[in-house]
Amino acid sequence: MTIRTAITVNGKDTSREVEARTLLVHYLREELGLTGTHIGCDTSNCGACTVLLDGEAAKSCTIFAAQIHDCHVTTIEGAAQADGSFSxxxxxxxxxxxxxxxxxxxxxxxxxxxxxxxxxxxxxxxxxxxxxxxxxxxxxxxxxxxxxxxxxxxxxxxxxxxx
Amino acid sequence: MSLVGARVLRKEDPNLITGNGQYVDDLQPAGCTSMVFVRSTEAHAKIRSIDTAEALALPGVLAVWTSANIAQLANCPGGLPGLDQPLLAKDVVRFVGEGVAVVVATDRYIAADAAELIIVDYEPLPAVASLSAAMAPGAVVLHEVLGGNTVHFQDFENPLDEAFAAAPRTASMHIVNNRCAPSPIEPNVCLADWGRSGLTLWAAFQAPHHLRNTIAQYFGIPQDSTRVVAPDVGGGFGAKINFVPEFFLTALLSKEIGKPVKYTQTRSECLVAMLHGRAQEHDATVAFDNDGRILALKLTVTQDQGAYPNGTGMGLPVLTTAMAAGCYRIPAVAISWRNVVTNTTPVAAYRGAGRPEASFTIERLIDLIADETGVDPVEVRRRNFIPVDAFPYATHSPLAMYDSGNFAGALDELLKHVNYDELKKEQEKRRQDPAAKLLGIGFSSWLEIAGFGPPGSLEAFGHLASWESAQVRIQPDGSAIIFTGASPHGQGTVTTYAQIAADELGIDFDRISVKHGDTAVVPQGIGTMGSRAVAVGGEGVKTASGRVYENAKRIAAHLLEASAEDIIIEDEKFFVKGTPARSVPWSEVAWKSFQPLELPGGMEPGALDSTVFQQVPNFSFPSGAYCCVVEIDRETGGVNIVNMYLVDDCGTVINPLLVEGQVHGGVAQGIAQALYEHMLYDPSGVPRTSTFMDYLVPAASDLPGYITGRINTPNPSNTLGAKGVGESGSVGAPPAVVNAVVDALSHLGVKHIDMPVTPIKVWNILEGAK
Incomplete structure (x- = not known):
């Protein structure tokens, strides 16, 4: 079963038809090619996959991409300042x-x-x-x-x- | 200004803090497929049948392999002949986590679905999940060819019976050095692409040339068309030096299906399939006089090899027994070891690899002697130290010829930071107050063997050689690229080597790049392990840079019509000493070094390109003194580290910031072994700690801050004077922590607590004393 999801990632609108079970971390890494977000465990203990979800820290390995339709995600690729300076x-x-x-x-x-x-x-x-x-x-x-x-x-x- | 010794920020960081690092799982070549394992859920069983029909029928599945598909292939390299692990289990499984089948599919979700559809019918066999079970009379035998479960037994050459009989006092201990899972945050990942032009394998690995040599030999293909790349690697800690079936299976399957095949280990797999560390039991007896002077030491190490012994695992008790005497002058030392197989994950190197086990036991024995004689533990150490004028010092082991150190000096430096007398008073006061937390002070004067190593040392572990390669290549614009066979995975080697080269070449740090981890790019290499990257590889960078600089001076002298001996360099300009006004810049020397008409007689283009295979005459011996202060909650048994004082002697420091980072990281893993981590099996061989929910890798809230100090006795085996520091913390920290806990509880008659010192162990002691 597939679902269309639209997520704003690092200020850009993205939209994909994804399997319902697609994890946000795989959406970021494999659909969008944003490989800065990593995977280090399968029990949400390690936090390597942490992103900002509407401004709050969230573990992207425990969220379905389809679950956050219309939300804003910031990944490490979007962490720097507008002028290119590191944050x-x-x-x-x-x-x-x-x-x-x-x-x-x-x-x-x-x-x-x-x-x-x-x-x-x-x-x-x-x-x-x-x-x-x-x-x-x-x-x-x-x-x-x-x-x-x-x-x-x-x-x-x-x-x-x-x- | 010299850059060696300067606190330089890392060249590695800009990529890694922006998400631009490139780890193996980040690579996604066109047509990339995904491999997933079916791993054994049984510790010991016969495989009756494997039903793959449903998995094969799933759309998107490209291949399903069991041992039947690869029956003609040799077992996984690195093992002992006849006892080695098949790439996929043949007829019998011997530990939970052993690979039984693999699936390749167009994506990882489909591959995981298909793996779930494979039905393995097991006929369980009795399992032995501990050393005592494996060695018990009548125990089930893992490998029939052995006839029992002992792989090798090395008896005492001389059990020192007379020395022990004549000694005023003796004491003994049985110590369990707990099995740990190395747990880099990036698990094992590999990606194979075997096309018409050869095999390329990207792997999260610490020694890419070692893997290249082995994989080419395994498949009988030439090394020129076999390329191994270790890009950014997310931690290794020794666990990423081992050959595991994953590398060979992805390669084979890539060839079979004609597409790249990637394997990304899950954490649950990593905890049972990535090789474990430690897993030793020690029987130690020490003879001493009434003043706490040690007269003799006898140590038997029993090493749990897991289900399939490998060369590294077999070497662990050799290193442990070589370092058994620590930094003490002990007149007679007898060593013995035994390697035993069990139905558990195989065991190999984990940060320190054999040396943390040695330092833990000797440092526990020192405190036991203090307890028995009433002499203070600090004083017992002082009375037994090898004195600073005794180097080179021959130990009981031909491996360990200590070449430098100042053990009393490190302890003196440590005690400047620790208010020992006050702490002892505070401890006594708290013991009288039932509402107060108990206080304990623990010391460790540790020593390890590092800087691997002299010729022959790594060969004994299956490596090509023990040198490290360094190539310094000046570019036509006067910038430099350094190629190294070291394969860093967090150590900051790119920065360190650029610092060393900048000093030797007189080229700006910002115009020096360091390349590593690609067998198609780096001339040859050994790899990063055994705290060797600076002591061996860094020395190679210095040697090669020095050779390039000498030739550059000759070119500059030719251009300046002067003698090379008179040339010096400042701010990237060569000039005759005393006449800086007339100079030639590095960029011009570099440019002209490629132009035959500009070169001095006898020199050819390419003179500013030097490759060195750096050898060292001996191992190195980093040492230090640590002190841990703990508080114990009388209600819960919880141990809290109040302070951790760390004095290291790693010889010359190239970059204090990075040395500090290495010390902290090693100490963190040492504290973790002492208080938190334990890879546990139930008696039937089922792992009880196979996720991060129950295998306790500590978080920031579980660890203390660190107070660091330093002394420096330079390494005489290289011109840098550096000894290596990557493993020190994991060697020095565990005994300091456990000595502190035992000290806190010594008034209750406690002599020893095995690691990890969990709240329940302490609580039981406190309850028992009520």
Whole structure:
């Protein structure tokens, strides 16, 4: 059974006839070719697939594409600023060495971005709690916490269009 | 300004923070198909029949294979002859997760549907899911050719009976080093495209040339038309060095159906099919005097190999027993080991591979000696350290010739950060207050063997050689590309190598690129494992860069009509020392290096291109001192790490930011082994932790912050002085954590708790003491 779904992804309207069971993460990766959103588990524990769904962090491996007809999704490919600068969160991860292999990073950045929308100045404990649903096997997390703090302290970061 | 030692941000990051990384699953060539496994649900069973008819009939299914389709093929490489794993189970399955059939379909949903339609009829056999069960008299035998379940037993050369009989005191421990699942967040993924011009295999792998050599040999095809690419790889931790059936099956099926075939492991599969780590049991006895000085050590390691032993797994107890004495001067050491098969997932390298097991046992023994003698654990360490003037120090093992270190110095540095006396007072105070959480302080003075390795060392694990390749290739504009046989998957090697090369070449860091992971591009290679990327591969980059620089100086001298010995470089300009006004830029030297008419006599175009196969004379020996402070909740038994102090000696640091990241990551995995992770089986061999719901990879809220310090004793085996740091944390952290927990509970008579130290274990101890 197929269903037509229309989703705005990174500001662009997309529409596809999909199988009802198509997961959002597969819609993004395979229908739209947005492969920055990753898959790391099958129980929604790891958070590698985290995207913003109408501004809130959501795990795209546990959502059907057809379920979010007419919604807005932001993926890591849409995280940068309009002038091409990294977002403060992207830059924070770079400055603080908040990534190693980079596989969990897109999900981590999207979850952290959602956190700062809710709480622009989180403590270390609040950051660690907010990121409970995102697993990183490389960093031991301290530098991810520092990256989120960097973004909180530099909300107006811009590289002046330099990518 | 030297870049070696500078906190440089990573070249890798811009792609990875924007979603532009390219992992294997991101590749989707035209016509790409999807392979899905049917994996055994039985730990040990005969296969009566496999019914594939319904799966084959499903629209979109292109192939369904069982062992019958590949009966003529050899078993999966990497195993022991006669005990190796078939690509797909033949007649018998020996662990839950073993591949029984594969389906290829036009997309992954259809392939998964078809796999569900395959009916496997099993006749269950008795299973042995633990070492004790496998070694019990009358236990079912996994491999008839063995006659039992012991693959190999290495007895003591001398059991030191006299030394133990004469010693004032002895103490013994049985220690279980818990089985862990490496669990990179990217599971195993591969994509094979076997067309008319040859085979290309993209694989999430740590050693692409190793895989290229093996897969070409396996299929009997030439290496020139066999290409393996490891693009961005989402973590490895040792688990992505192993040959698994997936690589060979996707290749074969691609050839069969004439389309690219991709396999993307699910997490549930990954936890049972990606090879596990640790899984050792130790019987250790130590002899010592009343002052806590160690007189003799005896260690037997029993290694669970899982169902199919492999070369790496067989090497683990060799490394463990080689490092059994840690950083202590022990007059007599006796080692023995046994490799045993069980109906569980095969075991191989996991971050540290044999060395975390060694450091855990010796560091637990040190605390046991402290407990028995009443000498403080810090003092017991001091009394037994190999002194700083004793290097090179020959151990009981020919593998482990310690070449440098300062174990007392690292402990001194650590104690500058830890207020030990205050903590001991606080511990005593809290013990008197039933409402207070218990406090424990644990130390670990650890040492590991890394920088693999001298000639012969990796050959013993089936690799081509133990060098690492580096090619430095100057471009006509004076920028440089470095090709390396190292195959990074998070370590930041691109950045590190560019730093090393920038210093040697005098070329700006931003005009140096590093390429890796493609056998069609990199001259040859070994790979990234055993903390070797800087100690061996980085040294190669330095050597090759130095050779290129010498030739560049000769060209510059020729252009400046000067002598090469007088030439120096600053800001990418060559000039005669003392006369910077007359200079020639790198870009001009590079351009003219390709023009025969511009070259000094005897030099040919291509002189600024150097390939090195870097050898090192010895392993390296990173060491350090860690301290863990824990609080224990008396009501729940929950352990909380209050502080984790880490002093590392990894020799010369190329990039402190990246070293810090490696230490944190290794320590996180060490804490995870100590407190959370355990790959568990029930007695019938059914895994009880086969999803991330029940296998506890820690999240940010489960781990502490880290307080780091450093000492530096340079590695004498390379000119960089670097020892390697990737595995250190996983070697040093577990004993510090468990020593802290045992210390917190020592007033209750607790001598040891096996990892992971879960709340229920601690709660039972606390309840038992009431």
């Amino acid at each position: 403060p969160m992207q830059e924070g991860f770079r400055q603080e060495h908040g990534l190693q292999c980079g596989y969990c990073t897109p999900g981590m950045i999207m979850a952290s971005t959602a956190l700062l929308t809710e709480n622009p100045n989180p403590t270390e404990e609040e950051i660690r709690h907010a990121l409970e649903g995102n697993l990183c096997r490389c960093t031991g997390y301290e530098m991810i916490v520092n990256a989120v703090r960097w973004a909180a302290e530099n909300p107006n970061f811009t590289s002046g269009g330099v990518k």
